[in-house]
Amino acid sequence: MTRPNQAQPPTAPSSATVIIVDDDAGIRSSLDSLFRSVGLETRLFGSPAELLGGSLPNGPGCIVLDVRLPGVSGLDLQSQLIRQGISYPIIFMTGHGDIPMSVRAMKAGAVDFLSKPFRDQDMLDAVTAALERDAQHRAEAATKEDIRTQYETLTAREREVMAHVTAGLMNKQVAALIGLSEITVKIHRGNVMRKMGVRSLADLVRKAEALGVSQPRRTTDQT
Amino acid sequence: MTRPNQAQPPTAPSSATVIIVDDDAGIRSSLDSLFRSVGLETRLFGSPAELLGGSLPNGPGCIVLDVRLPGVSGLDLQSQLIRQGISYPIIFMTGHGDIPMSVRAMKAGAVDFLSKPFRDQDMLDAVTAALERDAQHRAEAATKEDIRTQYETLTAREREVMAHVTAGLMNKQVAALIGLSEITVKIHRGNVMRKMGVRSLADLVRKAEALGVSQPRRTTDQT
DNA sequence: GCGGCGATCATACCTACGTATGATGCGGTC
DNA sequence: GACCGCATCATACGTAGGTATGATCGCCGC
Numbered sequence: 001m002t003r004p005n006q007a008q009p010p011t012a013p014s015s016a017t018v019i020i021v022d023d024d025a026g027i028r029s030s031l032d033s034l035f036r037s038v039g040l041e042t043r044l045f046g047s048p049a050e051l052l053g054g055s056l057p058n059g060p061g062c063i064v065l066d067v068r069l070p071g072v073s074g075l076d077l078q079s080q081l082i083r084q085g086i087s088y089p090i091i092f093m094t095g096h097g098d099i100p101m102s103v104r105a106m107k108a109g110a111v112d113f114l115s116k117p118f119r120d121q122d123m124l125d126a127v128t129a130a131l132e133r134d135a136q137h138r139a140e141a142a143t144k145e146d147i148r149t150q151y152e153t154l155t156a157r158e159r160e161v162m163a164h165v166t167a168g169l170m171n172k173q174v175a176a177l178i179g180l181s182e183i184t185v186k187i188h189r190g191n192v193m194r195k196m197g198v199r200s201l202a203d204l205v206r207k208a209e210a211l212g213v214s215q216p217r218r219t220t221d222q223t
Numbered sequence: 224m225t226r227p228n229q230a231q232p233p234t235a236p237s238s239a240t241v242i243i244v245d246d247d248a249g250i251r252s253s254l255d256s257l258f259r260s261v262g263l264e265t266r267l268f269g270s271p272a273e274l275l276g277g278s279l280p281n282g283p284g285c286i287v288l289d290v291r292l293p294g295v296s297g298l299d300l301q302s303q304l305i306r307q308g309i310s311y312p313i314i315f316m317t318g319h320g321d322i323p324m325s326v327r328a329m330k331a332g333a334v335d336f337l338s339k340p341f342r343d344q345d346m347l348d349a350v351t352a353a354l355e356r357d358a359q360h361r362a363e364a365a366t367k368e369d370i371r372t373q374y375e376t377l378t379a380r381e382r383e384v385m386a387h388v389t390a391g392l393m394n395k396q397v398a399a400l401i402g403l404s405e406i407t408v409k410i411h412r413g414n415v416m417r418k419m420g421v422r423s424l425a426d427l428v429r430k431a432e433a434l435g436v437s438q439p440r441r442t443t444d445q446t
Numbered sequence: 447g448c449g450g451c452g453a454t455c456a457t458a459c460c461t462a463c464g465t466a467t468g469a470t471g472c473g474g475t476c
Numbered sequence: 477g478a479c480c481g482c483a484t485c486a487t488a489c490g491t492a493g494g495t496a497t498g499a500t501c502g503c504c505g506c
Contacts, residue, residue: 094322102322103336106329113326155482168423170462182462184484190464200391202437205428214425378452393492405492407454413494424493447506454501462493470484476477 016131017041017061019088021051021077023070027093031064034120035127048072048080056086060138062111062130064123067094067101075101078108087137089130093118147207153195159213161188165201166208239354240264240284242311244274244300246293250316250339254287257343258350271295271303279309283361285334285353287346290317290324298324301331310360312353316341370430376418382436384411388424389431 018035020042022028028044035042041061045051047070063081067074078090092105095116102113111133112126154162164174171189175182198204208214241258243265245251251267258265264284268274270293286304290297301313315328318339325336334356335349377385387397394412398405421427431437 097322099317099320099322099325099336099338102325103329106326107335112330113322115322157483166425168421168425172462180483181485183486186464187484193464198391201424202389202391202428205425206432209429209432380453395492403453404455406456409494410454416494449504449506451503452501453503455499457498458496460494460496462491464489464491466488466490467486469486472481472483474481475479 017057019043019063021045022066048077060134062089062134064091067092067097089133091126091130144210147210150196151211158188158192161185162192163214165189166205166214240280242266242286244268245289271300283357285312285357287314290315290320312356314349314353367433370433373419374434381411381415384408385415386437388412389428389437
């Protein structure tokens with residue numbers, strides 16, 4: 001099995017990694033085969049500890065996780081990963097699950113919850129959905145990260161001015177509010193536009209929204 | 224049972240309605256008592272048909288639904304309500320449910336999925352969560368509806384100008400783009416600001432974003 | 447056919463924005 | 477101590493935005 005398609009767009013499913021966590025070596029092996037047969041990379045772990053100890057791939061992917069695991073349970077691992085900011089979508093498998101367990105997992109954001117035995121196709125469908133969700137999440141996170149990187153080049157004053165400007169205040173109002181002359185506000189404002197990589201106020205407002213900066217303010221009609 | 228609390232804030236839990244759908248009159252009755260005991264209004268239905276035929280309350284609320292129902296199943300009813308734009312959060316109950324059923328319901332947006340018999344407190348917790356979700360949803364929908372109402376007072380030209388202006392174009396660019404003089408664009412722009420009830424471009428941009436109007440445009444640094 | 451509304455444009459005036467030039471002061475760093 | 481980044485402000489000029497006044501034109505409904 002050679003892989004003739006290495007130079008593909010990074011969002012292509014074939015460059016994604018499925019992280020398999022199950023204490024049954026047989027299950028790991030058959031899932032490994034299943035995912036590799038459709039061109040996916042895999043990483044196998046026998047326990048949550050192994051997963052947390054080992055290094056996770058950086059690229060797109062998802063986790064396929066048995067609920068009943070040695071040490072920490074799958075659901076606990078889910079919470080733990082969420083707390084650690086590891087945001088791979090999770091698909092649960094279980095041999096002896098019950099409804100409350102599945103509901104808890106889904107409430108916590110699981111993509112799917114499959115009872116063993118499951119059909120290969122069901123698992124592949126779930127993984128496809130998970131990878132789509134991951135790709136979506138990554139795209140949003142990347143955009144937001146770029147904006148945040150730009151925002152971090154701003155000085156304290158520039159951030160202050162940005163907040164007020166994107167809230168809809170005029171330069172003179174900003175000046176009065178933070179005790180500056182209008183010309184100084186203009187300079188800061190110009191710096192903000194340059195550092196944030198925008199050429200219109202509209203785009204600056206959008207970036208400010210993405211960052212959660214700026215108070216929306218009351219501007220509804222009359223005085 | 225008089226209702227001494229008619230003049231309350233609309234978001235107060237006690238003014239919310241729980242819509243109960245179950246074919247078992249005993250269950251209906253005991254759920255009715257449970258919810259009324261904590262100050263909630265109730266509406267009882269024995270089948271999906273009754274629910275769809277009857278008139279639903281306009282105010283905040285949620286639906287408590289048995290999965291197994293005469294005629295349409297609870298899950299089908301869920302899809303149907305979604306298609307009809309009825310967005311009450313749904314809590315499922317079941318006596319003989321299985322995991323795939325619960326997963327399907329949760330994927331489709333159910334708040335919770337309780338197996339009978341359940342503890343009263345679990346049901347109340349689920350309803351509380353559902354009402355919170357509903358309140359959140361209503362607040363967002365109301366805001367968006369207000370903005371849309373304003374947007375609908377705009378003429379075709381005004382909407383066109385609004386889209387370009389909120390995309391970050393200058394008046395003269397908008398004018399060239401749609402073949403007008405700059406002064407005409409200014410007039411439309413002024414009308415847009417007035418009709419949309421905003422006094423700053425920043426606020427207009429935010430409303431445009433909420434409406435999904437305006438193309439974000441490429442403004443990243445260099446030419 | 448007349449009135450109203452929307453659309454179009456011109457002139458004019460004022461305000462707001464943006465930037466260049468030049469200058470001062472402060473708090474760090476090398 | 478010299479240098480640098482940041483912040484501050486003034487003057488000045490050019491562009492962009494906003495609105496008022498006034499006018500023409502086309503469409504639609506009464």
